[in-house]
Amino acid sequence: MLGAPGAGKGTQGSRLASRAGIAHISTGDLFRDAVKIESPAGQRAEAYLKTGQLVPDQVVLQLVEEYLADLEGSDICLDGFPRTYQQAVALDKVLSRFGLSIAVVLHLYVEDNIALERLVDRGRADDTIQTARYRMDVYHATTEPLIKYYNEIGLLSQIDGSGDPDDVESRVWDVVKMALN
């Protein structure tokens, strides 16, 4: 699931996962938990989360791989990962190792001003207006190019992420249902 900060990836990712009966991996959640328990990954990631920068690829990949190994090849909804081209390339390799492949890439899109409003209303530690704007810039510069990449290989579906979360959930489900059939 791709989308700007505030596009609704977390909400829709967890709704989709429970509806489809699959696991939901949010790398943001994994890092926030790791920071809380002060694990080695958490200690490496903390400053990046605070300032809204991307955690270095190697740290992210290690965490994701550990998680995928635990899931032993069951279906998953990835939310907030991959976020860089290197992560996307690494993901393909890791998935094939577990006998998995990408069924669909959902791009949840909303206008920047709506996304920023949602972030500031949510009020997470990294949701101050400055950090939120910075994360939006990082998204446009580094993660948005993945939309083109996945479109070119025929995996992308565009989902309007604005409006009522129940309506967004239906749009997501319509696309995923088709992709899984």
Ligand code: AMP
């Ligand atoms: P999120 O909850 O998806 O908004 O992520 C919160 C923060 O976690 C981001 O601002 C990054 O610092 C870090 N993060 C989450 N996922 C990734 C990723 N795939 N690559 C690099 N950093 C990430």
